C-alpha cells in the first residue's frame with residue numbers, strides 16, 4: 001500500500017532544512033544546507049534544489065502529496081506571500097506560487113513559529129491540548145497560538161508576534177525598533193550578550209575558561225555547559241533571562257489562559273536552567289486560576305519542529 005508523505009521545508013536566515021515526513025510525523029529522510037546570502041532568486045533556487053534532492057530519495061512505496069514551507073518572517077498564509085523577513089531577502093514575495101507552479105505540487109506556507117506550534121499539536125507535547133502557546137527561543141523569539149484547537153493567525157496571518165510583546169517599556173531597543181520586547185530581554189542573543197558583559201567584571205568564571213579566555217568565543221551551549229557545572233555567572237545569566245521569559249509568560253497566561261506553554265528552539269535545550277526561573281516568575285505574578293492551569297513544558301521535537309510542522313501543514317490542509 002502506498003504511504004502518503006509530505007515534504008517539509010524550514011526556511012531560515014542561516015539554513016534551509018528539508019525532510020520527507022509521513023503522516024505519523026516520522027522523518028524518512030532529511031537534509032540541510034546553508035541559506036544563500038544573496039537575492040530572493042538565489043534562495044528560491046536553493047529551495048527548489050532542496051526539494052528536488054528530497055524527491056530523489058522518496059521511497060518507492062511512498063507518494064508525496066504536498067510541500068509545506070515554514071518561513072522565518074511575516075507570512076500571509078492565505079495569499080502565500082512572505083510579507084517581510086528580518087533575515088531573508090523576501091519582501092511581499094509570492095513564494096508559494098513560485099514553488100507551486102514550478103514544481104507542480106500543491107504547496108502550503110506559514111510562519112515557522114506557527115508551524116512549530118502545529119508540530120506540537122500533531123506530534124509533540126501538545127497533542128491533547130486545545131489551548132496552548134508555543135514559544136521558539138532562538139536568536140530571536142517566535143511564537144504560535146492555539147485557541148480552541150485551531151492555530152490563531154489573525155486578520156492577515158501576522159498574529160502571535162509574542163516575541164515583540166513589550167515587557168520592559170524603558171528597556172533596550174529591539175531589532176524591530178521598539179523597546180524592551182520579550183525578544184530583546186530573553187532571547188539566545190541576549191543570553192550570550194549578557195554573559196559577555198558579565199565576564200568583563202568576573203574574569204574567574206568557568207564561562208571565560210571554556211571560551212579559552214576570549215569572550216568572543218562565548219556561545220549559548222557553552223554557557224549551558226558552565227551552568228550545568230555550577231558556575232555562578234552562568235547560573236546568574238540563566239536566572240536573569242529566565243526571569244524575563246517568565247514575565248512574558250505571565251502576560252501570555254493572563255491573556256490566553258492556556259493549558260500549556262511549550263518552550264522550543266535552541267535555547268530550550270538548557271531545560272530547567274531557564275524553565276525554573278521562568279516558572280517562579282509566573283507563579284509569583286500571574287492570576288488565579290491561569291497560573292495553576294498553565295503547565296510550562298519543554299518541547300521534545302528539538303530542531304525538527306520546523307520541518308515536521310511544515311509537513312503537518314500539508315496534512316492539516318489536505319486531510320482535515
Ligand SMILES: [Zn+2]
Pocket residue numbers: 163164165174175176177178181183
Ligand atoms: Zn521587538
